[in-house]
Amino acid sequence: MPALNGLLWLISYWLIGEVVIHFSGLPISSGVVGMLLLCTTLAVIGRVPASLAAAAQPLIALLAMLIMPGVVGVFFILNELAGQWLAIVAALLLGTLLSVFTTLWLLTRLMGRSHAD
Amino acid sequence: MLTNLLPTLTATPLLAVGLTLAAYLVGSAVFIRLGKPSWLPAILIAALLLAAILALLGQPYATYQQGATWLTVLLGPATVALGMPLYQQLPHIHELWRPLAACLPIAAALAACYALGIAWLLGASPDILASIAAKSVTAPIAIGITEQLGGNVALLMGSLLVTGVLTIPFVSLAARLLRINDERIIGFALGLNGHAIGTVRAFDISPTAGAFASLGMSLTGIFTALLLPLAWRLVGIGAG
Structure with missing residues (x-):
C-alpha cells in the first residue's frame, strides 16, 4: 500500500506543523507549515517519491469535496x-x-522591465 | 416509525458523509451536462443541492457539520499535499523569479486590502472583515487563515465562490483593455485573484497559463497565510 505510506507522510508533516506552531506561537495554520516543509523536503531530495504522489494526488483531486461542508x-x-x-x-x-487590474498592470510593467535589463 | 428514522440515521456520521459524497457526484455530473459553465462552478451546484436536502430533512446545519468532520479532517493532510505541486512549479519560479517576487507581495496584499477597505468604508463589522479577508486564497489555506482571524468560515466560503467566479470575466475584460496577450501573465492573475476556480479556467486556456495560475495561487496562499494573521494582530482589527 504505497498510498498509505504517503498518507502517513502527509499526516506526519501536518503534526510537525502543529508542534512548530505550538512552540513558536506563530499565527499560521499547521497545514501551511506542513506544506512548506514538504516542498522543502522534496527540493532537497530532488524528486517526488511514488508513495507520496499516490496519496497526494487523490487528496488534491478531492479538495473540492472536502471544502463542501463549509460552503x-x-x-x-x-x-x-x-x-x-x-x-x-x-x-x-x-x-x-x-485587484485584477492591479495584478495585470503591475506584472506587465515588471516583466517588461526585466526583459529590458 | 418514520419520526424515529431520522434520529437513528443521524446518530452516525455516515449520513452526513454519504449526503456530501452524493451531492458532490451529482453536482459534478450536472456541471458536465451543462457544458462546464464558468459562472456556475460544480461546487456551487453541489452545495445548493446539499443545502436543499438538509432543509428538506429538517436537519440543523450544526448536526450535519459535526458528522461531516469525518471528511473535513482530511483538509489538513490535503493542504500539506499542496507542497507537491508547489515543488513541481519551482522551475517556473526560477525562470521569472524577479518580476514575480516583486509583483506577488503587492498584488496579494492588495487583493485583501481593496476588499477590506471597501467593506470597512461601508460599515462592515469586524467579524465580516475577518471573514472576507482571505477571499483570494485557496480554500484549504483560507480556512486556516480565517480561523486564525476569528472570522466565519461559512461566509469565507461564500466570498471565495463569488471572488473566484468574478475573477474569470474580470481578467478577460482587464486583459483586453490593457492589451495583454501573454498567457503567463493572464494565468498568474487568474490564480492570484481567483484561487482554484481561476486556476481551473487557466488550464482551459493553455497548460502554460495553468502552470502560472497554480503558481500564483500557491504563492498567494503562502504569502497571505504567513503575513495576514500577523498584520491583523498588529493593526488590532480583530480586537474590535
Whole structure:
C-alpha cells in the first residue's frame, strides 16, 4: 500500500506543523507549515517519491469535496448577515475588479522591465 | 416509525458523509451536462443541492457539520499535499523569479486590502472583515487563515465562490483593455485573484497559463497565510 505510506507522510508533516506552531506561537495554520516543509523536503531530495504522489494526488483531486461542508454553511447564515449585504457584495465585486487590474498592470510593467535589463 | 428514522440515521456520521459524497457526484455530473459553465462552478451546484436536502430533512446545519468532520479532517493532510505541486512549479519560479517576487507581495496584499477597505468604508463589522479577508486564497489555506482571524468560515466560503467566479470575466475584460496577450501573465492573475476556480479556467486556456495560475495561487496562499494573521494582530482589527 504505497498510498498509505504517503498518507502517513502527509499526516506526519501536518503534526510537525502543529508542534512548530505550538512552540513558536506563530499565527499560521499547521497545514501551511506542513506544506512548506514538504516542498522543502522534496527540493532537497530532488524528486517526488511514488508513495507520496499516490496519496497526494487523490487528496488534491478531492479538495473540492472536502471544502463542501463549509460552503453549504453559507446558506444557513444568510439571515445573520442581513444589513451587511451591500458592504460584502461591494467589497467582493469592486475589490476583485481593482485587484485584477492591479495584478495585470503591475506584472506587465515588471516583466517588461526585466526583459529590458 | 418514520419520526424515529431520522434520529437513528443521524446518530452516525455516515449520513452526513454519504449526503456530501452524493451531492458532490451529482453536482459534478450536472456541471458536465451543462457544458462546464464558468459562472456556475460544480461546487456551487453541489452545495445548493446539499443545502436543499438538509432543509428538506429538517436537519440543523450544526448536526450535519459535526458528522461531516469525518471528511473535513482530511483538509489538513490535503493542504500539506499542496507542497507537491508547489515543488513541481519551482522551475517556473526560477525562470521569472524577479518580476514575480516583486509583483506577488503587492498584488496579494492588495487583493485583501481593496476588499477590506471597501467593506470597512461601508460599515462592515469586524467579524465580516475577518471573514472576507482571505477571499483570494485557496480554500484549504483560507480556512486556516480565517480561523486564525476569528472570522466565519461559512461566509469565507461564500466570498471565495463569488471572488473566484468574478475573477474569470474580470481578467478577460482587464486583459483586453490593457492589451495583454501573454498567457503567463493572464494565468498568474487568474490564480492570484481567483484561487482554484481561476486556476481551473487557466488550464482551459493553455497548460502554460495553468502552470502560472497554480503558481500564483500557491504563492498567494503562502504569502497571505504567513503575513495576514500577523498584520491583523498588529493593526488590532480583530480586537474590535
